[in-house]
Amino acid sequence: MKRAVAAAQRRDASEPAPRTIADAVHGRLRADLMAGRFGPGEALRLEPLMARYGCGISPLREALNRLASERLARAVGQRGFQAAPVSLAEMWDVVRLRQKLEGEALAAAMEAGDARWESEILAAFHRLAKAPPPGRDRADPDSWERSHRDFHAALIAACPSAWLLHFVGILYGHTERYRRIRFERTMPKKLVRDVEAEHRALMEAVLARDKRRALRLLTEHLEKTGSFIAREFSAAQAEAEAPRRRVRARSRAGAAA
Numbered sequence: 557m558k559r560a561v562a563a564a565q566r567r568d569a570s571e572p573a574p575r576t577i578a579d580a581v582h583g584r585l586r587a588d589l590m591a592g593r594f595g596p597g598e599a600l601r602l603e604p605l606m607a608r609y610g611c612g613i614s615p616l617r618e619a620l621n622r623l624a625s626e627r628l629a630r631a632v633g634q635r636g637f638q639a640a641p642v643s644l645a646e647m648w649d650v651v652r653l654r655q656k657l658e659g660e661a662l663a664a665a666m667e668a669g670d671a672r673w674e675s676e677i678l679a680a681f682h683r684l685a686k687a688p689p690p691g692r693d694r695a696d697p698d699s700w701e702r703s704h705r706d707f708h709a710a711l712i713a714a715c716p717s718a719w720l721l722h723f724v725g726i727l728y729g730h731t732e733r734y735r736r737i738r739f740e741r742t743m744p745k746k747l748v749r750d751v752e753a754e755h756r757a758l759m760e761a762v763l764a765r766d767k768r769r770a771l772r773l774l775t776e777h778l779e780k781t782g783s784f785i786a787r788e789f790s791a792a793q794a795e796a797e798a799p800r801r802r803v804r805a806r807s808r809a810g811a812a813a
Contacts, residue, residue, distance in 0.1 A: 578622075580615075581611045581615050581616055584609055585623060586626075589639055589640075589733065590733045591698065591701075592736050596639055596640065596642040596737065597638055599636065599638050600629060600638055600639060602616060602617075642733075642737065644786055647734045647782065647786070650731055651779070654731060655774070655775050655779070657723055658727070658728075658778070659775065661715040661720050661721060662762070662771065664714075664720070665715040665762075666762060666770065668714045668715065669713075676713060677710045677759055677762065677763065679710075680703070681710075684703040684704055684706070684755060685755075687704075705728065705732065707755060707759075709725075711759070712724065734785050755777075757773055758773045758774060758777060
């Protein structure tokens with residue numbers, strides 16, 4: 557338990573302090589699932605997790621049940637839990653919902669936002685622009701991800717609907733999980749998107765209160781993310797099927813000989 561509490565004390569300062577051991581375990585396990593440290597469908601075995609997070613069985617089960625309600629984990633009958641599976645259909649469902657709901661939140665924020673909201677957007681963009689690219693900061697490999705999440709959160713922070721912000725946050729988390737799982741295959745030098753330029757253009761449109769342009773840029777930004785994930789899914793599937801194709805080809809060649 558002491559290790560779980562100590563880890564919670566090293567959390568990102570922007571995140572609320574966990575109130576219980578279960579909160580701390582939930583936060584750490586959620587971060588590991590989002591980062592793809594447990595592969596889709598991988599068994600989440602209780603004893604190794606208790607050792608990993610320094611906690612007892614009760615807070616771990618509570619954390620796993622909460623993650624199952626968030627669709628990041630899945631209860632499997634009497635066999636315990638596993639990391640939630642992934643699919644292209646679900647990924648596009650998440651992206652489409654996020655385009656709609658985050659767009660609504662952004663429009664509301666642009667109507668209600670004040671000077672402080674604008675300054676928070678500028679500060680969040682500055683931190684994101686200065687963060688090392690994904691995977692480059694060995695001391696803190698999640699630094700870019702936190703800055704990216706904070707930037708998107710700052711854009712919609714002035715939205716007055718707490719429920720809308722809650723649902724957007726859930727969808728953002730699932731998009732991040734898909735992106736990070738697939739990003740493990742692709743080194744930064746191979747990426748062709750200028751993501752910083754996309755973020756800058758979006759920020760400028762929001763600060764100018766150009767609602768039509770901002771919503772179009774947000775939709776395009778999320779569409780590009782979905783397309784990137786889809787391409788990586790296809791490449792991973794092709795790699796997985798390549799050995800089976802070679803075996804079938806050798807079998808056909810042997811039969812024809």
